């Protein structure tokens with residue numbers, strides 16, 4: 001009798017276990033909230049980290065779950081940033097609608113691109129996304145009437161959030177705004193990853209032939225996930241514009257595309273939290289090291305990447321999980 | 335007058351294209367045949383350039399003598415990296431390759447800045463490379479003619495060796511089935527090192543030749559990475575002829591667009607590359623994926 | 625004679641100059657237990673790839689349930705009830721066997737169109753997946769990553785994945801290859817006990833299994849249908865013995 005009961009419970013338990021909220025996750029988000037009180041002098045940096053983390057999250061969806069490496073993801077980040085900037089310059093300063101609109105613009109552009117990209121894999125995908133990113137950057141650079149070219153867009157008026165909270169230099173509003181947007185998107189992405197669609201996405205990454213044999217259409221999956229990822233990248237870009245009141249051409253640069261990839265790999269691909277952790281480590285390291293000398297920053301950055309690729313392929317999150325597992329084993333043995 | 339200027343532009347474009355070919359062909363081979371995406375290829379090109387500067391300024395070498403030196407040193411460096419690092423990543427997937435080599439790019443940028451400073455490196459060319467020559471209908475700079483001749487000769491030699499030695503077929507056999515290739519008497523490890531060395535040697539030579547054409551500063555690898563990758567992908571990686579044609583095409587288009595629509599900048603080239611890749615993702619002469 | 629569920633008309637496939645499938649007219653009746661045999665390199669796997677849309681034919685047509693599916697992408701053929709397994713183990717190394725089967729069930733129930741549904745809310749699907757795994761004695765390893773399973777278990781999981789789609793036509797490319805002998809018995813009885821409206825085409829080199837389970841046999845040689853008939857006819861056909869069974873005896 002008990003055997004039967006156990007048997008029927010097991011499958012449901014296995015699925016629930018997959019998406020269960022773990023203690024470490026609560027600790028993580030509590031720490032993010034607490035950082036407001038712990039590091040009041042660094043709110044601007046923390047907002048930047050949240051934004052970069054959101055951007056890396058969009059790439060994690062694409063790369064970590066969909067298995068598609070992009071070298072031009074800044075295209076969508078930048079598109080969101082410029083959309084938000086232009087909206088502000090044209091006099092529409094309402095943050096939330098501006099944010100959503102920027103995400104939609106980036107998403108629609110991502111949809112159009114994905115129609116072409118869905119035919120490509122691996123190296124061809126890398127190269128075409130790279131070209132796409134360069135194209136958009138050069139386009140913005142040249143069409144300075146619209147984008148301000150090299151000078152970027154400044155004086156972007158932003159109305160107070162909900163008509164109450166002003167975006168000031170101190171960065172209080174920017175912090176909470178960035179945190180809320182990042183957290184909401186994170187929740188949605190986390191849900192998606194733990195849905196049948198997320199499973200299908202992982203299946204595609206693991207073995208496309210097998211996934212097709214299950215009736216999963218790679219074309220539809222690529223289109224859907226690329227569009228979503230682009231939209232989230234666009235949201236991140238718009239957040240950057242809104243919290244800094246400024247758009248620099250750099251938002252579209254190759255360095256940004258490469259940077260977000262590095263953050264993600266540093267944190268751990270396909271873990272969701274790796275995106276946020278990687279962004280934090282990357283930006284803090286950049287702050288510290290380039291304060292010493294910008295040249296050193298490039299050197300250390302390069303060295304870190306090489307080390308991560310050679311010795312810690314699963315990033316910091318993977319590393320900490322391995323250490324944790326080892327500690328548990330030790331503890332059980334003792 | 336009109337014809338003369340068009341001819342001169344074509345000439346300049348071809349000279350530029352040959353240089354692009356030299357700095358890209360090594361990557362085309364490693365990427366297309368060995369499946370190794372080496373984004374640090376531009377760093378080797380830059381290294382070739384700095385080597386020329388160092389040898390000429392530091393040791394008073396004549397320009398011509400530095401060119402073969404660049405080939406040899408860059409080939410050795412390439413072989414060293416292949417043995418120490420790249421070899422571990424042949425089967426690690428293109429993402430890891432891309433990341434590792436981006437890391438190397440950043441390191442090389444930092445080192446170049448540290449050693450030579452952030453600015454452009456002006457290089458005093460010998461007088462005979464600063465002249466203008468008349469080719470009947472139009473005038474050209476002797477430096478470009480020199481690039482064209484040396485580059486053309488190297489291209490011809492490379493193509494000849496590549497076809498004669500069956501190198502492409504050997505590499506492809508070694509990649510497809512290592513065991514089988516080894517039992518056919520191909521020393522796979524040595525073959526791969528050799529291919530890398532030659533590719534890097536040619537790239538270094540390209541960098542050495544073109545210091546005054548492309549400019550030389552620490553951000554060179556990042557700036558030209560894009561052009562190199564575009565040449566490789568548009569040509570279809572793994573195809574020498576495809577790479578050559580793509581390099582010439584892009585060289586000529588770039589020169590023309592800079593002359594006639596300077597405000598478009600590099601946009602023309604990127605747009606051209608994007609159109610070609612959307613239309614033919616494997617490049618003009620690439621093999622379709624099976 | 626009933627209408628076949630799956631049939632081809634003049635199907636041809638060439639790789640360069642090599643003609644691998646030559647003007648093939650294959651008919652698979654509803655509920656068939658149909659074996660496809662032939663020497664190595666005869667083009668059996670290629671035929672499966674053509675039927676499932678992994679390869680595009682050079683010419684000819686493929687019909688499923690009275691519909692021309694020649695131009696349909698591979699995934700959409702699965703939606704229409706055409707499932708297959710692969711000759712060499714083709715798995716999701718980092719998904720658990722259970723996750724993979726749940727995915728197959730969810731896909732069949734069109735849950736991939738609904739991104740708001742959480743996996744933890746897919747109770748009936750989870751239970752069904754568990755049942756499927758149980759039928760092949762795989763519940764014990766259900767929460768292990770597929771890449772860690774023994775080869776035989778991987779093969780069985782692949783069969784489960786194909787079955788979980790509840791196909792109308794099932795194409796099995798050497799399902800027993802790599803499966804331990806006692807399991808392959810169970811495997812074939814499970815396949816035989818599928819609902820009678822499911823048509824099964826299986827490729828198999830083990831003649832004992834073929835003659836036990838097949839009700840009809842097609843012998844493929846050099847991309848052409850060499851002989852077709854009930855097992856008794858094929859077994860006694862001297863030509864078949866010569867081109868194919870003779871080879872078996874030597875091994």
Ligand SMILES: Nc1ncnc2c1ncn2[C@@H]1O[C@H](COP(=O)(O)OP(=O)(O)OP(=O)(O)O)[C@@H](O)[C@H]1O
Pocket residue numbers: 624639642644662663664665666667668669670671711
């Ligand atoms: N993608 C391909 N490109 C070129 N030739 C191929 C390709 N796929 C298969 N072939 C060739 O087609 C022929 C038939 O192969 P296929 O795999 O269909 O044979 P098979 O009957 O399944 O053999 P086996 O019993 O060994 O599985 C073989 O000669 C094979 O080399």
Ligand SMILES: [Mg+2]
Pocket residue numbers: 668669670711797
């Ligand atoms: Mg076969």
